[in-house]
Amino acid sequence: MPKYKILLLASAFFLILACNLPQPRAGPNPQNTDPEAIALQPPRVNLTLESPSPSGTPFKATSAIPPVPPTATMAFSTVDEFFERCPTSGEVAMLLADISIAFEVDPTRGTLACKKSEGSLDLSRLQKRAYLSILIMKAISFGTPLPWTDKDLYPWFIDTIDGIRFRADITNSFCCEPANVINIQVTANSYILQTGRWIDPAIAGGLMDQMVLYVHEARHNDGYGHTCNAGTDDKTVSEMGAWGVQYYLLQWLAQHVNPWFFRAPGGDPNVYRQIALNDMVMIRKSRFCNEPTVTPGAAPTLAE
Numbered sequence: 001m002p003k004y005k006i007l008l009l010a011s012a013f014f015l016i017l018a019c020n021l022p023q024p025r026a027g028p029n030p031q032n033t034d035p036e037a038i039a040l041q042p043p044r045v046n047l048t049l050e051s052p053s054p055s056g057t058p059f060k061a062t063s064a065i066p067p068v069p070p071t072a073t074m075a076f077s078t079v080d081e082f083f084e085r086c087p088t089s090g091e092v093a094m095l096l097a098d099i100s101i102a103f104e105v106d107p108t109r110g111t112l113a114c115k116k117s118e119g120s121l122d123l124s125r126l127q128k129r130a131y132l133s134i135l136i137m138k139a140i141s142f143g144t145p146l147p148w149t150d151k152d153l154y155p156w157f158i159d160t161i162d163g164i165r166f167r168a169d170i171t172n173s174f175c176c177e178p179a180n181v182i183n184i185q186v187t188a189n190s191y192i193l194q195t196g197r198w199i200d201p202a203i204a205g206g207l208m209d210q211m212v213l214y215v216h217e218a219r220h221n222d223g224y225g226h227t228c229n230a231g232t233d234d235k236t237v238s239e240m241g242a243w244g245v246q247y248y249l250l251q252w253l254a255q256h257v258n259p260w261f262f263r264a265p266g267g268d269p270n271v272y273r274q275i276a277l278n279d280m281v282m283i284r285k286s287r288f289c290n291e292p293t294v295t296p297g298a299a300p301t302l303a304e
Contacts, residue, residue: 078263087132105168106166109126113128114127129196133192133211134164137157143258148219160221184213191206212279216245224241228290247280250277254280273302
């Protein structure tokens with residue numbers, strides 16, 4: 001047999017053998033490149049803090065939502081997840097470095113909602129909710145700048161006041177005593193005692209209202225008092241007083257936040273934002289002497 005035929009037969013034999021050798025199994029794709037699948041994956045909000053480095057220079061994060069120390073990154077898919085957990089000891093320490101917080105009353109004292117042994121501090125239910133209802137300002141990222149400041153919400157807040165007092169011996173929350181310290185009334189009907197959720201649909205309120213109350217009282221410390229109805233209401237939204245800021249904050253919580261982060265469990269994922277919008281409309285109707293209705297146009301919607 002000619003040599004070239006022998007070579008051809010040998011090549012064919014090895015080709016057949018190679019095709020029947022076991023092939024390695026395809027491993028999982030390390031990165032999902034399907035555009036639709038990527039679009040459906042819920043974004044996670046990274047709440048980050050600053051922590052001192054061994055050299056004393058603080059680590060600083062670069063995300064739009066405040067920074068996280070390399071050893072203490074915490075991710076939250078939803079606002080409900082944010083409030084379900086306990087604040088870390090580092091979070092509380094950094095918060096108390098920014099503002100003072102005094103619990104002059106605590107009906108929940110004696111039962112621990114958080115524990116130092118689990119990475120938090122030994123906190124009562126009121127303390128846990130109070131700290132988280134302030135820290136949430138760091139986690140909220142608005143798609144549009146706030147109308148009354150060029151800062152994000154948390155930096156504006158801590159630059160505006162020096163502290164918070166939780167009290168039961170006052171008839172209303174107010175600003176300020178002593179100077180630059182807002183006073184928050186705590187009663188059995190306070191949202192901060194009724195629920196630990198951002199919003200409990202059963203009572204149409206929650207720690208969102210607590211956070212909004214802090215912002216309302218802090219705005220007074222910018223020099224804005226109420227201008228009508230014997231010092232209880234404002235004349236116009238455009239004055240940008242305490243009611244104006246509350247009005248806009250609720251609007252921003254309804255229309256300018258990440259719907260994924262604020263999605264609610266159950267049948268209507270938009271119920272949290274809808275309640276914020278309803279509160280905004282109620283304030284517009286009841287707290288501005290000269291412009292009680294939104295004009296012109298139809299009622300506002302979540303789509304702006």
